[in-house]
Amino acid sequence: MRPRSSLKRVVRYGFLAVALGFGAWAVARQWDAVVAGFAALSWPMLLASLVAVVAALLGAMLTWRTLLADLGSPLPPRQAAKVFFVGQLGKYIPGAVWPVIAQMEMGRELGVPRPRSAAAFFLMMPIQLATGLLVSLVTLGWDRYGWLLLFLPVLLVLLEPKVVNAVIGFGLRKLKREPLDRPLTRRGMLTALGWALAGWVCYGMHLYFIAPETGPLFAVGAFALSWCLGILTFVVPAGAGVREVAMVAVLSPVMASGPAIAVALVSRIVIIMGDLICAGAAGIAARRERL
Structure with a gap:
């Protein structure tokens, strides 16, 4: 085995071990606090919540895969799932760079240029924020959350393909990298937005299964808003703590x-479980495909 190949393997498995360790630590640290919450749940509802989370994560993966394909690097579903889900485990490591680094390196082995992987990764944030804020505004009510309208014009401008392509081109020039071979198209952006919206619905249903008293529409908006506030905290692993505080505040009109x-804590545990399940299943599926 070549030394370079051995080093890549060590780095890859080292990253996975560290990410899984932080994920397990997050579960263990919160376990005692959520025992009462789990006790109040029925196993069928908990399983339904986990299934909804897995569906939401699939929506996020398809959003990313759509962007990557539109930029010129279509990946087969199994390979795309492995790169996305395993890379996403990096969000449990402090710092915001680990998921994109992991996706760039795993994607490069599949022929995806690093700048293209980075572009798809960073485009996910404005897409999730724009769709999440829109969903929150529609489901939670204009009277209480009308201030969200202040953010939407900026996000909608950032989602215009001409603006996106100009920003990406400027960044690559500053980094002295080659420009993207294919610019982002409006069709690709609209398709990605559609998958993102589907993901928010699934995330909301996962919250509804945990707390049926919220109602499905309110649950969708409550989760979307708390998630948006959470992903704005780049240095906190996976928005840990911020999302829970925001969720408690958003749920206050309908729950003590x-x-x-x-x-909020049960929701966090279910999402961590969903991340681990998706990463494990994607890794196994990709390995079987090679055999």
Whole structure:
């Protein structure tokens, strides 16, 4: 085995071990606090919540895969799932760079140029923010959350393909890298937005299964808003803590603070489980494909 290949393997498995370790630590650190929340749940509802999270994560993967294909690097579903889901485990490591580094390196082995992987990764944030804020505004009510309209014009400008392509081109020139071979198209952006919206619906249903008293529409908006506030904190692993605080605040009109805290913590555990399941299943599927 070549030394370079051995080093890549060590780095890859080292990254996976560290990411899984932080994920397991997140579960263990919160476990005692959510025992009461789990006790109040029925296993069928908990399983339904986990299934909804897996569906939401698939929506996120398809959003990313759509962007990558539109930029010129279509990946087969199994390979795309492995790169996305395993790379996403890096969000549990402090710092915001690990998921994109992992996706860039795994994508490069499949023939995806690093700048293209980075562009698809960073485009996910404005897409998730724009669709998440729009979903929050529609489902939570204009009277209470009308201030969200202040952010939408900026995000909609950032989602215009001409603006996106200009920003990406400027960044690559500053980094003295070659420009992208194919610019982002409006069709690709609209398709990605559609998958992102589907993902928010699934995330909302996962919250509804944990706390049926919220109602499905309110649950969709509550989760979308708390997630948007969470992903704005780049240095906190996976928005840990911020999302829970925001969720408790958003749930306050329909739920007392004690039950709301339990719901937020149970939601966090279910999402961590979904991340680990998706990463494990994608890795196994990709390995079987090679055999």
